[in-house]
Amino acid sequence: MSDHELIWRIAGGSGDGIDSTSQNFAKALMRSGLDVFTHRHYPSRIRGGHTYVEIRAAGHDVQSRGDGYNFLLSLGDSFARNPQEEAYYGNEEIKPLAENLDDLREGGIIVYDSGLVSEEDVEALNLEERAEENNWHVFPIDLRSLAKEHGREVMRNTAGVGVTAALLEMDLEHIEDLMEDAMPEKILEPNLTILHDAYDMVQEEYEFEHDLRIPKGEHDEEQALLSGSNAIAYGSIDAGCRFIAGYPMTPWTDVFTIMSQHLPDMGGISEQVEDEIAAAALAVGASHAGVKAMSGSSGGGFALMSEPLGLAEMTETPIVLLESMRAGPSTGMPTKPEQGDLEFTLYTSQGDSARVVFAPGTVAEAYEQTRLAFHIAYEYQIPTIIIYDQKLSGENSNVPVSFFDREPEPTLGSIATEDEIAEMPHDASGKFHRFQHDVEDGVSPRSLPGQKGGRYLATGNEHTPEGHISEDADNRVAQMDRRMAKLEAIREELETEHESNQTYFGDETADFGIITWGSSQGAVQEAVARLNDQGHAVKAVGVSDMMPFPENEITEFIESVDQAMVVEMNATAQFRGLIQKELGRYGDKLTSLLKYNGNPFEPAEIVEGYEVNVDGGDAEPTAQVRIEPAAGD
Amino acid sequence: MSAFNAIGEDRDIDRNEFTPGLEPQPTWCPGCGDFGVLKALKQALPEVGLTPEEVLTVTGIGCSGKLNSYLDTYGFHTIHGRSLPVARAAKLANDGLEVIAAGGDGDGYGIGGNHFMHTARENHDMTYIVFNNEVFGLTKGQTSPTSPKGHTSKTTPHGNAKSPIRPLSLALTSGATYVARTAAVNPNQAKEIIKEAIEHDGFAHIDFLTQCPTWNKDARQYVPYVDVQESDDYDFDVTDRQEAQEMMFETENELYEGTVLTGRYFVDERPSYQDQKKELGEMPEEPLAERYFDDDAEWERSYDLLDRHK
Numbered sequence: 001m002s003d004h005e006l007i008w009r010i011a012g013g014s015g016d017g018i019d020s021t022s023q024n025f026a027k028a029l030m031r032s033g034l035d036v037f038t039h040r041h042y043p044s045r046i047r048g049g050h051t052y053v054e055i056r057a058a059g060h061d062v063q064s065r066g067d068g069y070n071f072l073l074s075l076g077d078s079f080a081r082n083p084q085e086e087a088y089y090g091n092e093e094i095k096p097l098a099e100n101l102d103d104l105r106e107g108g109i110i111v112y113d114s115g116l117v118s119e120e121d122v123e124a125l126n127l128e129e130r131a132e133e134n135n136w137h138v139f140p141i142d143l144r145s146l147a148k149e150h151g152r153e154v155m156r157n158t159a160g161v162g163v164t165a166a167l168l169e170m171d172l173e174h175i176e177d178l179m180e181d182a183m184p185e186k187i188l189e190p191n192l193t194i195l196h197d198a199y200d201m202v203q204e205e206y207e208f209e210h211d212l213r214i215p216k217g218e219h220d221e222e223q224a225l226l227s228g229s230n231a232i233a234y235g236s237i238d239a240g241c242r243f244i245a246g247y248p249m250t251p252w253t254d255v256f257t258i259m260s261q262h263l264p265d266m267g268g269i270s271e272q273v274e275d276e277i278a279a280a281a282l283a284v285g286a287s288h289a290g291v292k293a294m295s296g297s298s299g300g301g302f303a304l305m306s307e308p309l310g311l312a313e314m315t316e317t318p319i320v321l322l323e324s325m326r327a328g329p330s331t332g333m334p335t336k337p338e339q340g341d342l343e344f345t346l347y348t349s350q351g352d353s354a355r356v357v358f359a360p361g362t363v364a365e366a367y368e369q370t371r372l373a374f375h376i377a378y379e380y381q382i383p384t385i386i387i388y389d390q391k392l393s394g395e396n397s398n399v400p401v402s403f404f405d406r407e408p409e410p411t412l413g414s415i416a417t418e419d420e421i422a423e424m425p426h427d428a429s430g431k432f433h434r435f436q437h438d439v440e441d442g443v444s445p446r447s448l449p450g451q452k453g454g455r456y457l458a459t460g461n462e463h464t465p466e467g468h469i470s471e472d473a474d475n476r477v478a479q480m481d482r483r484m485a486k487l488e489a490i491r492e493e494l495e496t497e498h499e500s501n502q503t504y505f506g507d508e509t510a511d512f513g514i515i516t517w518g519s520s521q522g523a524v525q526e527a528v529a530r531l532n533d534q535g536h537a538v539k540a541v542g543v544s545d546m547m548p549f550p551e552n553e554i555t556e557f558i559e560s561v562d563q564a565m566v567v568e569m570n571a572t573a574q575f576r577g578l579i580q581k582e583l584g585r586y587g588d589k590l591t592s593l594l595k596y597n598g599n600p601f602e603p604a605e606i607v608e609g610y611e612v613n614v615d616g617g618d619a620e621p622t623a624q625v626r627i628e629p630a631a632g633d
Numbered sequence: 634m635s636a637f638n639a640i641g642e643d644r645d646i647d648r649n650e651f652t653p654g655l656e657p658q659p660t661w662c663p664g665c666g667d668f669g670v671l672k673a674l675k676q677a678l679p680e681v682g683l684t685p686e687e688v689l690t691v692t693g694i695g696c697s698g699k700l701n702s703y704l705d706t707y708g709f710h711t712i713h714g715r716s717l718p719v720a721r722a723a724k725l726a727n728d729g730l731e732v733i734a735a736g737g738d739g740d741g742y743g744i745g746g747n748h749f750m751h752t753a754r755e756n757h758d759m760t761y762i763v764f765n766n767e768v769f770g771l772t773k774g775q776t777s778p779t780s781p782k783g784h785t786s787k788t789t790p791h792g793n794a795k796s797p798i799r800p801l802s803l804a805l806t807s808g809a810t811y812v813a814r815t816a817a818v819n820p821n822q823a824k825e826i827i828k829e830a831i832e833h834d835g836f837a838h839i840d841f842l843t844q845c846p847t848w849n850k851d852a853r854q855y856v857p858y859v860d861v862q863e864s865d866d867y868d869f870d871v872t873d874r875q876e877a878q879e880m881m882f883e884t885e886n887e888l889y890e891g892t893v894l895t896g897r898y899f900v901d902e903r904p905s906y907q908d909q910k911k912e913l914g915e916m917p918e919e920p921l922a923e924r925y926f927d928d929d930a931e932w933e934r935s936y937d938l939l940d941r942h943k
Contacts, residue, residue, distance in 0.1 A: 222943065225942050233935075235935075237938075240925070243725075265933075266933045270915070284711075284722070285720060288719070288723055289689070289727045290636075290922035404936040406936075408932040410930075417926075428654060431653070448636075449637075449727070451636065452639045455685055455708075456708070457702060457709075458708065459709075460710065468702065
């Protein structure tokens, strides 16, 4: 698909409206019939600092960011700090131009706002020389003045979009429609004028020597552009979740705010509370009383949820928690993606883990697996966690609108109604046997406070069937075994009653395999397609079931290849470790490709990782990607 | 039709209904003040017309946390310091329930202090009973947030350098709308205060002095006590924040000087959190939990939210 694609990068200062401009432009590309995929890169800073959004668009299936990009719109950074000489953060004003040159492909286009950067700074970049070497087409255009002529300086983003459209010979129709939808009357008029002025100016004043044009495409059906966070929120709504509690933290805040925006209008409740301990405890309390409830956070906040999470396991209170990873440890890099919280999420909280963990790989999977998380949580009375990251949280891709046209599932799962409770076991004083020893799949139906005949004690202590605190050895073993049996029942249900959550790509007969999990799936998918095109026999699996682990599927996959490479965004090969722990072998068959510099994998890095693995050699694929050899190597 | 038919049930209530018919019998030490809380609750609940299955008692960890093992209601024995967030969410989910949270002074004023402050601030419609024995009892006598300055224990061998927390003042400043102190040795007052707290619309905080004969032998047994409403020595208006504040300050000081003052300290009519949320359209009028049992309920779909994404 790299033969004809646009990868448009809009770069500027954080706070310069890059996000909203790119969102509209991505939708315009989608409406014109293209598949789109966005990637957001922004600094962990209040305002200013170099930020960019990349939109990849092509006529067919786009699952990942690409390798580098081919069109730069550099808008300057209006919040740039004015550094003293040798400040460690360097000259910020020029960064939206300077910092993006390394990734620009040969033959690419550069449009930069000459109204915002000084000629001296541009000269210092050797731009002319580099442009010649790389066959770049450079358009210095005073976007700021273009904007000021008809409106305000901040409208230079619109001017930049107009220039982009002209250079790509792209029709303005969809862009205009979107501006009309998104902008209030007062600013719409000047923006439309600026858009057209910029467009006409480029057409009249420049001769085009570049080859890049807007790709063509057509969709069979109407599309919607959504982020992973949108998909998780929508999956929750369609699962009947009407209660969320949380505390703001990047990147989890995205889902929290989307839910908070909708729930009150849907008769639901959103609670922003004092800390994440409270947030998870509220979800437990709400679910205990008979509501479908969720909470979540990112690494540091999720750490505070460990104890309520254990309480939910012990009291068998269904909840859904989100773990939206960012680069750690500690505060780490708040706006950068990493897959470093896997082991933490699987095992945090005291005692043996009894939870379910899904790691969706795409926007569509995020929706499906969130719905499934609620279904499993409420049927099996068990906490279910969606683990994802800053990448999936913020990246947008198009999904057919019809994908969402399905029935909601607002059932509370394995609860007993008052009539059912009346028929079920009680002790002589009338206490309900909420935690019966011998029940199918380990699931003992629960009553809800306020129901007649259902009173019992829920407790974080080990307990008897009616909930009394007990340290009796026989009871302990019976209760532990029953709670753990639920995981086996869930594994069975996932295997037999649902389509697999694992996604397979590539040449089925291949003897080299790539295994990845969560949001790295898209880049792997594309790398495998590319390797297959080049004639290499490679296949891959993107794994979503973290716990219970899909033993049979992964064993079968690894058995079918001679060697497998595990691709993940962390430094200690956590998922490879999980595979070996769960399967008890294959240490000598699995290598790792690891990246933890704060940026997600590009497909080419995975291709290179494959080449190093297969062809040997000591070279790391690139400076910031690391190969971890198999045991014994 | 409700799915929760224990709520609002109109029937005669036998006061023994709140006593479990079988084990467990309380394991509190002989002479423990916690018996006083249990007894007062068992008397108060039927007197305000509540039946066991419309009450949810949420406790933390500590000797006090065993309360709902010995009180026959729906119970949730949670984790140390976290009874309040669990309890208030249950009330939000189904505000037909009568929700009573309870814990010790370490649980409520120490590890759970942040939740105490915010639950009071938000004014959730519930009752919170803090068993205050000025010591950590379950873990064998360590200094707690309400232990007096100079208190010696295995964790403070040279004496406690910290001044005790001021529970009543903290509740008032944080936003609680009913604040009282009672003592296990004063069962009639305790019962009346619990009844008032349950009937109060908003966050009702009771600092309940519970003597610990095992680990706090040096401490006063909270006798004799003085009821500030009944004594001629004290005259203040419980609806006046300023006067309440002064009375609380004096009460908190006097406890460590040997005079046990008890009674109602502050009563305010500020609307409860639930009422405020409903007024803003942030919470449904009908209990949210009922909706899951309503076959006619219409459930919104994300499909209808997609226009913004097209």
